Amino acid sequence: DVKVTQSSRYLVKRTGEKVFLECVQDMDHENMFWYRQDPGLGLRLIYFSYDVKMKEKGDIPEGYSVSREKKERFSLILESASTNQTSMYLCASSFGKHTQYFGPGTRLTVL
């Protein structure tokens, strides 16, 4: 079975802190994705990566950056966390244009 793990289930940070969210997949998938999920807004794509060191902006990249140095690991970085980045963050991976496999999510609260 595909396994996608995220570094934390719950995270509390202060405004202005630099935040790292890490995601690891064990199926050698080429594509990895970061979404945020907010009530009433559904899932929105922040960034995705289709290969090591390759990345593309999603629908809401402002305030975020990403890093993919190894195929199995995709990191989401909040350079200076703000309260409006309080959200559920979901990582996913896929092979080609098919099923995306999701991690359990990280609920981030920025105070």
Add this chain to the structure above:
Amino acid sequence: SQQGEEDPQALSIQEGENATMNCSYKTSINNLQWYRQNSGRGLVHLILIRSNEREKHSGRLRVTLDTSKKSSSLLITASRAADTASYFCATDAGGSNYKLTFGKGTLLTVNP
């Protein structure tokens, strides 16, 4: 902008009843997928239907796709309390794009 939009936003039924959720989308697609999310957890893939397919079954799930109407439906038969979850449709944008666009979901509550 949202490619897929689910309808209804919320659905409450009794155990044993069937649940039907609908999804509409705007542009041409290669395939449409349905996902399920239990409260506070990640999404789990349920079923994928390709643009040249009209109907697909998986256990108690039945998915239909009408590309002329740009719509899909997910039917869960003989529902169980454990089916309580949010259900999302996801579409690709056609072509070679491997991004998926998710709708806002239907919250299904199955009462025991």
